Amino acid sequence: MADERKKTYYVSMATGEISQLKTASPWDFQIEATDEEIARLREYFDQNYSTDWQAFWRAHVPYIQYHYDRENDAYDRTMVDLYKMIYELGNDEAKAHIRSMGILPDEHDA
Structure with a gap:
């Protein structure tokens, strides 16, 4: 059975790293x-890593424009899901920063 107690974690968006050590990395x-x-958060990061590689390889096909690119759409949707989850789990500073980015649906602006 999984441990249902909440613990403090530190998340890096650039690397997808989730650590319990505040000083382990930026x-x-x-x-x-x-x-x-x-x-679940790690699954979102894994999805984006996979989609990012698909988009990288697809980027070498010059006749497909960004707005017609399913990989980019999937990446964008997963990024919003990531930020939603971090907003819901985050401390006040995390919530304020994500609100200031203006990327979440309106219900998170309250």
Whole structure:
């Protein structure tokens, strides 16, 4: 059975790293999450890593424009999902920063 207690984690958006050590590496957001929530967050990062590679290879096909590119759409949707989850789990500073980015649907602006 998974541990349902929330623990503090530090998340790096650039690397997809999720650490319990504040000083392990540079981080963007502090969150409080259960083991299950961390597993779901890692899945989002893994999805984006995979989609990012697909987009990289597709980028060498010059006749497909960005706005017709399914890989870019999938990457963008997953990024919004990532930020939504970090917003929900994040501390006040994380919430304020994500709100200031203006990338989430309106219900997160409250």
